[in-house]
Structure formats: structure tokens, C-alpha cells
Amino acid sequence: MEAMTEEKILSFFQGCIPTDFSSRTQTQANRILRLFAKVREELLQELQKIEGAEFKLDTWKRAEAFTEDHSFLGISFVCIVHAKNPHVPAGHFNLRILVMKLNDGAEVGWYGGVMDINPSYLVPEDATHFHKTLKDMCDKHDASYYPRFKKWCDEYFFIPHRGERRGLGGIFFDNLTSEEEENFSFLESCSNTILPAYLPILKARMCDTYTDQEMVWQQFRNGRYTEFNLMHDKGMKFGLQLSGFRKETLFASLPLTASWGYKSDPEPGSREDELVQVLRCPQEWA
Structure with missing residues (x-):
């Protein structure tokens, strides 16, 4: 596999934008690709320093994408971090644009995304940092964004059969029309906020010592993560x-390992229980 660079990523996708979409949509798609390639490269540079190894580019093209008639175009950027250390929360970041072609030939597009953290142990200062960073970013665009998108995130990641959320949330948004330049500006701000929101938490916790018991609890939390995703x-x-989609790409979003246990509810008043109580009743962190 080749080493991953921004230019190679852009070159790979150069022929993947359907030419039967309007020139405006094609220009917009190229701008999105350049933005996502940039933030991806920045993230990889930081994660490679932490991992101590170079990441590789694994290219793949869906055969069904190269037909003559297209009804939709989707471009997304996804970054998911599952750390071995149970004190490092899993990070999940997904930004996207979808464009639909209507029966009359008109095209409608919208932006969406999610940025959230999923810890095994509650560290209030980490939750406050993450949410405050997102709120400060949102407030620069619209003061209503953070409370709306935070609530949406808490609702989206609810696991009904468990009565709890997957994690401590963040923001979730959708249906921001791609016709408005301000909405692209917001998407760009989200892209640029991933590192300042998550990296300080990752660096602060990655060297924390942990016990076998904490590892077992992390596996239970990984189980909840897996339940929600599937x-x-x-x-x-x-x-x-989706016909022809590479399923390994989807399952790569899951933790490498997870566990389920009989009567595995945490001891009341324990650190594990402290997290569960917050997952059942979301708090305001910013």
C-alpha cells in the first residue's frame, strides 16, 4: 500500500465525481474533497506521532458507482479512535455532504455531521473541554447551534433497550442546505475543531496506568458501542x-474487542456507576 498524502487522495478521487451532475455540484464536491483531504492529513500526522508508525492508504472503488445515471452523490470524512487504554475515550467524527438529483433534474444537497466522545470512565474536565470547544465553535456561527445539536446528539445515540446513551455526546447536525455558503463555513469549522477538541484529551490520558478490572469494564462499554452501531x-x-459497498469499511468503525456479561451492572457508587448515571441522564457540560 502507498503512503497517504493529500495529493494522492485528491488524485484518487479525481475521476469519482459523476459528470452528469451540474458543474456547480462538481465544483462543490471538489472543494469538499480538498477540505476533507486537508483535515485527514492533519489528523494522521498527529495520530502517527502517537502511534509511532506510518498509516497507509488502502484504495478501493465501488463498481456500481460508475454507471451512466446517478441519483445521488455522497462524500464523507470519518475518523474513529478506539484506544487500548480504558482512560482514553473513543472519539467519533463524521462530516458529510449528500446531493440528490430529483426527477425534474434539479439537485438538492445538504451537510451533516457528528462529533462525539465515548469514555469508559467519567472525567468531568475532559467532558467540559470537549463540549466547550464545540460550543465556542458553534457560537461563532449561530448561538442556537450548540444547544440544538447537543440535544440532537444525546437523542440520536440513545440505546433504547439499555436506557442509556452510547457516550457523552457532542454535536449532531443534518439538513444544512448546501446552497448557503455559511453552511459550508460551519462544516469547515467543524473539520478544524476535531483536533483541538479531542487531541488534548487523548494526550492527557494515553499514558495513564490502568488495572485489569478497568480493562474488563472497557470491554463492556465496547459492547454498548457495538450494540448501538449494529x-x-x-x-x-x-x-x-448499499449494493457493492465494502463491508469491512463499515465494521472497521467497531472496537477490536468487546464483551458482554451476565449481571454486569456496576457497583452503586463506583466510578463505573458514576459514568452510567450520566449516560442515563445527560448533563450540560458547557
């Missing part, structure tokens, strides 16, 4: 139903 996540369901 049973409720709309992106996962869409990918599984």
Missing part, C-alpha cells in the same frame, strides 16, 4: 444495504 446507527444500516 442495531441503531443509520449510517451502518445504509452501508449494509
